[in-house]
Structures are given as C-alpha cells and as structure tokens.
Amino acid sequence: MNKILIVFGLLLISIACSKKENFDDVVRPDKKLAEEIAKYQNQLQSAEYGWIGYLYPGGGGGYTFKFKFDDKNRVMTYADMKEGYSKQAKESSYRLKATQVVSLYFDSYTYLSELADPDPAKSGGETGYGLRSDFEFSILSASADTMHLKGNLNESELLLVRATAEQGDQYISNVYDQGEEIAKINLFENYYKTIELDGKNYNITLNTDQHTVSFYWDENGFKQFSTEYASTDNGFILREPFAYAEGKLLHEFTDFSVDVTKEEASTSIAGTATLIQAADAPLIVDAGAPRRMYTEPYEYSTLKGFAIYGTQDALGLQSIPNYTGMKYIARYYLDADVTFMYFSNSAPFGPAHLTQIDDTNGIMRFTPMYSNQGSSPSQNVSIKISQFRSLWGDANGYYVFQTGKNKYDLVSTVDPGVWIRFN
Amino acid sequence: MKRYTFLLLAAILFVGACSKDDKLPTDPIIGLGGDTWAPTSIDTFIYQNFVKPYNIEVKYKWDPYELNFNRDMVPPDESVVLPVLNSVIEIWRKPYETVAGPNFLHRFALLKFAMIGSAEYQSDGTIILGNAEGGSRINLMIVNDFAYNKEDQVVRLLHTVHHEFAHILHQTIMYPEEWRGISTQWYTGTWFNTSIEDAQAQGMVTDYAKAAEEEDFVETVSFLLIEGQERFDQLKEDNPDVADIFTLKENIVVDYYKESLGIDFRKLQEEVKKGKELILAMGSDNSN
Numbered sequence: 001m002n003k004i005l006i007v008f009g010l011l012l013i014s015i016a017c018s019k020k021e022n023f024d025d026v027v028r029p030d031k032k033l034a035e036e037i038a039k040y041q042n043q044l045q046s047a048e049y050g051w052i053g054y055l056y057p058g059g060g061g062g063y064t065f066k067f068k069f070d071d072k073n074r075v076m077t078y079a080d081m082k083e084g085y086s087k088q089a090k091e092s093s094y095r096l097k098a099t100q101v102v103s104l105y106f107d108s109y110t111y112l113s114e115l116a117d118p119d120p121a122k123s124g125g126e127t128g129y130g131l132r133s134d135f136e137f138s139i140l141s142a143s144a145d146t147m148h149l150k151g152n153l154n155e156s157e158l159l160l161v162r163a164t165a166e167q168g169d170q171y172i173s174n175v176y177d178q179g180e181e182i183a184k185i186n187l188f189e190n191y192y193k194t195i196e197l198d199g200k201n202y203n204i205t206l207n208t209d210q211h212t213v214s215f216y217w218d219e220n221g222f223k224q225f226s227t228e229y230a231s232t233d234n235g236f237i238l239r240e241p242f243a244y245a246e247g248k249l250l251h252e253f254t255d256f257s258v259d260v261t262k263e264e265a266s267t268s269i270a271g272t273a274t275l276i277q278a279a280d281a282p283l284i285v286d287a288g289a290p291r292r293m294y295t296e297p298y299e300y301s302t303l304k305g306f307a308i309y310g311t312q313d314a315l316g317l318q319s320i321p322n323y324t325g326m327k328y329i330a331r332y333y334l335d336a337d338v339t340f341m342y343f344s345n346s347a348p349f350g351p352a353h354l355t356q357i358d359d360t361n362g363i364m365r366f367t368p369m370y371s372n373q374g375s376s377p378s379q380n381v382s383i384k385i386s387q388f389r390s391l392w393g394d395a396n397g398y399y400v401f402q403t404g405k406n407k408y409d410l411v412s413t414v415d416p417g418v419w420i421r422f423n
Numbered sequence: 424m425k426r427y428t429f430l431l432l433a434a435i436l437f438v439g440a441c442s443k444d445d446k447l448p449t450d451p452i453i454g455l456g457g458d459t460w461a462p463t464s465i466d467t468f469i470y471q472n473f474v475k476p477y478n479i480e481v482k483y484k485w486d487p488y489e490l491n492f493n494r495d496m497v498p499p500d501e502s503v504v505l506p507v508l509n510s511v512i513e514i515w516r517k518p519y520e521t522v523a524g525p526n527f528l529h530r531f532a533l534l535k536f537a538m539i540g541s542a543e544y545q546s547d548g549t550i551i552l553g554n555a556e557g558g559s560r561i562n563l564m565i566v567n568d569f570a571y572n573k574e575d576q577v578v579r580l581l582h583t584v585h586h587e588f589a590h591i592l593h594q595t596i597m598y599p600e601e602w603r604g605i606s607t608q609w610y611t612g613t614w615f616n617t618s619i620e621d622a623q624a625q626g627m628v629t630d631y632a633k634a635a636e637e638e639d640f641v642e643t644v645s646f647l648l649i650e651g652q653e654r655f656d657q658l659k660e661d662n663p664d665v666a667d668i669f670t671l672k673e674n675i676v677v678d679y680y681k682e683s684l685g686i687d688f689r690k691l692q693e694e695v696k697k698g699k700e701l702i703l704a705m706g707s708d709n710s711n
Contacts, residue, residue, distance in 0.1 A: 030450045030452050030453050033453045034451070034453060072460075073461050074461075092500075095460050097454070097458060105484075108484060108485070108501045109540050113540070118543075118544050119542070127544065130495055132495070135498070153487075153492075153493075153495065154495070
C-alpha cells in the first residue's frame with residue numbers, strides 16, 4: 001500500500017512540471033504598457049497647436065482649457081475660469097503614469113488644480129472638496145484628434161480635442177469673452193426664454209454660473225433635458241447632446257450672440273440659424289420640482305439673490321461688506337426652514353419660515369414665521385433682509401425649475417421678471 | 424535501503440522535471456525604481472542639496488499613493504518648492520550641521536520629505552497641517568500658502584520638521600527617565616479637545632503635546648527651537664502656576680542634548696533663530 005502511494009507520488013512529481021510552454025511569443029504586460037504610454041506621449045506632444053480641453057468636474061460646471069504638452073513633462077495651460085487665466089499661460093508639469101489604466105497626471109499646481117483645491121478660498125467650492133474636480137485622469141479612449149479622459153478621484157470628465165491653427169494662444173481669451181456674452185442672457189426682462197427646434201417650441205435656461213443648459217417641454221406632461229456646457233470662442237458645446245427629434249442631436253451652439261435690447265439671442269445649430277426669444281410665461285411648469293428641491297438634504301446657495309426685470313443682484317447684496325452669500329436650508333430648525341445671509345466676519349442672519357409645497361401646481365411658498373434669526377451686523381443689512389423677506393415671503397409663491405443636480409431656479413408665479421437662482 | 428532508492432529516484436525525477444530553460448523577460452518593469460521625468464532646476468537643486476549629501480528624497484510632484492488617496496488634496500505649486508526647501512536647509516539642517524558637526528545628520532537620518540499643496544481635510548471637519556510617519560518621512564502640507572515673509576507659515580512648517588526630527592533622536596537615544604511623570608496626568612488621546620491656552624496652563628507647550636509623553640518631549644524641543652526661547656519664557660510668565668514645570672522640562676531637554684547627543688542646545692537655539700531671521704529677511708527683499 002505504502003509503495004503504491006510512493007510510486008503514485010513519484011509519477012505525479014514527474015509529470016507535474018513537464019509543461020513546455022513557449023513564452024517567446026507572448027507580449028508581456030510591461031511591454032504593452034510601455035507601448036501605450038509612448039503612444040499617448042507622442043500623441044500629446046505632437047499636437048502642434050496644443051489641445052483644447054473641455055472639463056466637466058464631478059461637482060458640476062464646465063470649463064474650457066488649452067494645453068500645450070512638450071516632451072519634457074512640461075505643460076502650458078490657459079483657462080476660461082478667470083480673465084487673467086485666459087490671457088496668461090501657466091507652466092506646470094505633467095506625466096503619464098501606468099496605473100490600472102494609463103493616466104495623465106497634472107502633477108504640479110496649475111489652473112486645473114485650483115478647481116480641485118479643498119480650500120474653499122481657492123476653489124470657491126465646498127470645504128474639504130473644492131468643486132470635486134480632478135487632475136489625475138485615466139485615458140479611456142483616444143483617436144487621432146480626440147481623447148476621452150475620466151478623473152481618478154471624482155470622476156470628472158475631460159475631453160481633449162486637437163487644436164487647429166486658428167485656435168492660437170489668444171483662443172481661450174476669446175472663449176472667456178464668449179462666456180461673458182452668454183451671460184448677457186440673464187439681462188432679459190423676464191425669466192422665460194424659448195427656442196424652436198425642428199418646429200417644436202422649448203423653454204431654454206442657461207445657468208451661466210454653473211454652466212448648465214436646460215430644455216423644458218410638454219410631451220404628455222412635463223419633460224426636461226439638462227446638461228453641462230463648456231464655452232467655445234463663438235458659442236458653447238454640450239456635454240451630452242440633446243436629442244430633440246428622431247435622429248437629430250444638438251451638440252453645439254455656434255455663432256452665439258445676445259441682443260439685450262431686442263431680448264433675443266441668435267445662434268446657429270448645425271448650420272441652421274436659430275433664435276432664442278424672451279417669453280413671459282412658461283410652456284409648462286415642473287410640478288415635481290418643489291418637492292424634489294425641498295426633500296434633498298442640500299444647502300442651496302445663491303450669491304446674487306433676486307434678479308428683477310433684468311437687474312442681477314437687484315437688492316445689491318454683493319455691495320454689503322463681508323457678504324459671502326445666501327443659503328436656503330430646509331429643516332434647519334425642527335419646525336422651520338431658513339434663508340440665511342452669510343458674512344466672513346459675523347454670524348449668519350436671515351428669515352426663518354415654513355416652506356409650503358403645492359404639488360398640483362408646482363408652487364413653493366415661503367410663509368414667514370418668527371422674526372429673523374441671528375442678529376443683524378448693520379442697519380444696511382437689516383434693510384436688505386427685510387426687502388428680501390417681503391419678496392421671498394410673497395404669498396403667490398414661486399415656480400421651480402431644475403437646472404442641474406441640486407441647482408434650482410425659482411420664478412415668481414405672478415411676475416416672470418422676478419427670479420432667484422440657487423446652485 | 425529500499426527507501427533510499429526511492430528517495431534517490433524521487434530526487435532525480437524532481438530535478439529533471441523542472442529543468443525548463445525559460446528566458447527571463449528583458450522588458451523593463453514600468454515604474455520600477457519610481458517615476459521619472461525630464462529633470463528641471465528644482466530636481467537638480469534637490470539632488471545637490473538633499474539626495475547627494477544625505478540620501479533624503481524630496482517628493483514634490485503629485486503621487487496619490489503617498490497620501491490618503493480618498494481625500495481631495497492638490498499638488499504643490501512649483502514656485503513654492505525652493506522657498507520651502509531653502510527654509511528647511513537654513514532653519515533645520517544648517518543649525519544642526521554647525522552645532523553638531525557635518526556627520527551628525529548622517530547618524531540620525533530622515534528618509535523623505537513629501538510636499539502637498541493643500542491641507543488634508545478630515546471628515547469630522549478638522550484639518551491636518553502636517554504629519555510624519557515612522558520617524559522617517561515628513562509630510563509638509565499647505566505649502567502653496569508658503570512665502571518667506573509669512574512668519575506663521577515658516578514657523579508651522581519648520582515646527583513639523585523639528586518635531587519629527589526630535590522623534591528620530593529620542594527613538595535612537597531615549598530621553599532621561601526624569602521626563603516620565605512630569606505631566607503624565609494630562610496625557611490623553613483626545614488632546615484636540617483642549618485649547619492651546621488650556622494646555623499651556625497645564626504645563627505643556629502646545630495642545631498636541633498632550634497626546635503622549637514622547638509628543639510632549641518633541642513638542643517642547645520644537646517649541647524651544649523654532650518658536651524660540653523668548654516665546655518659551657513668555658509662557659512661563661503667562662502661566663506662573665506651572666512655570667517650574669516648564670523650567671524643569673527645558674532643563675531636561677538641554678541636558679539630554681548635552682549628555683546624549685553632545686550638542687550645546689543653547690547654541691542650536693541661536694543658530695535656528697539666525698536661520699529663521701535669514702529666511703524672513705528674504706521675504707522682505709522680494710515680496711514673494
């Protein structure tokens with residue numbers, strides 16, 4: 001018995017390693033990786049005029065960049081985030097790294113990093129998170145002129161498009177100016193705007209603070225499409241195309257210009273001249289939006305407060321010394337919601353109220369309750385808060401339109417010229 | 424006998440069975456030995472001043488695997504890298520070289536500085552301003568706010584460096600036994616619930632000194648060096664009840680440096696002060 005086992009064991013040993021595999025023909029992973037990296041490196045640095053980058057951070061918004069990569073791990077960046085950044089390039093470093101997917105790292109601080117900075121004083125975003133943007137990107141796919149990348153931490157989306165000869169060093173400066181042009185659409189007397197696509201009317205809203213575009217229409221009830229946009233030098237491109245008709249996709253608005261006096265914006269969509277026109281009533285109201293906005297555990301903020309008849313920040317909030325913004329916070333107290341004004345040097349101050357939601361008509365009302373909470377830092381602030389409080393507490397209430405994730409516009413139900421944008 | 428035959432046979436079979444002659448791959452392994460890039464003047468500076476003389480690595484380019492990778496942080500701006508390193512040289516390295524001789528830092532070596540542009544924000548709302556691991560590597564945080572003329576930033580960064588280096592010292596030669604028991608009653612894991620003022624009223628130089636006995640020791644060393652003797656004397660004046668505790672701690676530190684390391688601590692304090700003044704003066708020359 002014992003002998004049989006031993007013989008059996010010997011047999012096993014003798015055949016166990018008798019494979020003859022030939023590894024000569026197998027390409028090893030390191031070789032493949034090295035080839036991939038070399039390929040991307042070559043692609044990045046070979047673009048004579050650099051790359052136009054459209055960045056959609058995980059936290060929302062859309063930004064346009066221009067990058068010029070060289071063969072020494074250096075990259076020049078322009079950005080449309082600020083006027084100065086659009087004119088003055090910043091040099092920083094980059095490298096391609098073989099992580100699980102080959103990644104492009106912007107590995108020293110540049111304009112792009114600012115969006116991801118966890119210090120709110122730098123990014124203007126949330127403390128500890130910034131705008132939830134990225135500077136390490138996995139390269140998901142690449143064709144000769146286009147690269148799709150995804151942020152490794154916050155899953156931002158970065159689209160790189162090879163720049164043309166016309167998109168020179170002044171290109172991002174033009175993009176910045178175009179961003180200013182788009183923002184003029186906020187100066188129309190009334191909130192509502194319409195656009196005709198393929199013979200059908202849509203309401204269109206451009207949230208120029210957060211770079212989102214939204215379409216609303218009636219199709220057996222309320223329908224909506226929202227996406228981020230990034231500016232180009234003569235319009236803007238949509239992150240996700242809008243399928244407005246069978247086989248018709250809206251990718252980009254070109255030749256976009258706003259005429260404030262005529263209250264219209266002219267643009268071109270796939271070569272067809274199109275007008276965005278002012279309207280004094282919505283095509284349809286989003287009846288579900290008030291409850292969605294209210295139930296989301298999110299602190300909605302607004303910097304400019306009310307727009308009235310085309311005047312942004314009609315109450316002049318931004319002229320208050322040390323003012324940092326307002327926030328609408330549902331369920332702040334056990335029995336009340338609040339809309340607070342915030343200051344860099346004193347405690348928040350503002351009205352407490354009950355939020356009433358009319359689910360049938362899609363109306364939100366803020367019924368004043370209690371006196372203002374906190375103490376007013378100055379007489380000037382007290383006046384502005386009481387102006388705000390009387391507008392805000394209007395018994396007619398507000399229609400609510402969603403312009404993106406946790407972004408809502410509120411428009412007076414009786415006066416389409418009175419609205420407020422929460423981001 | 425039979426058993427030996429079997430064993431011999433087995434051995435032969437075993438050897439023969441695995442005698443493949445596969446070639447080893449010749450492709451280089453990606454990233455083996457760390458990332459590489461075209462060196463700039465910053466890299467040359469680091470090589471000349473840190474790698475070559477002391478074998479200290481300085482990481483300033485982004486590497487998520489050096490950090491808490493699920494937090495939002497940003498890389499340093501290249502413009503602050505040299506100012507930060509100059510400060511480390513003038514306020515930490517040169518004083519030790521001058522007072523303890525050129526070989527001292529070879530005996531008690533740090534391995535790595537890693538620079539991070541921002542702070543690390545914790546989910547509980549606190550932020551990490553700088554930390555170190557295993558007494559061998561120091562994370563320098565929020566370097567993007569650094570400038571020669573910002574005294575608070577210079578002190579904050581160099582406090583971390585002196586703190587961690589003091590750890591290395593006492594981990595090699597333990598501080599005197601008398602240190603035990605001076606402030607033992609105040610040590611707590613929840614040191615952050617105490618304000619700096621309260622901690623000082625209890626006889627510790629900072630709130631973090633309450634974390635543990637050895638933290639108390641290195642915070643005292645670091646405070647005496649970078650915040651300086653004048654601030655320390657001020658502490659004694661402001662907290663007369665515990666002035667004798669501060670004096671006792673100060674004497675133990677001075678003795679430890681003398682007896683265990685052969686360093687004149689008073690001279691070291693002077694040199695650190697000189698270095699600090701030099702760095703702050705560089706800020707007034709050019710409004711960096």
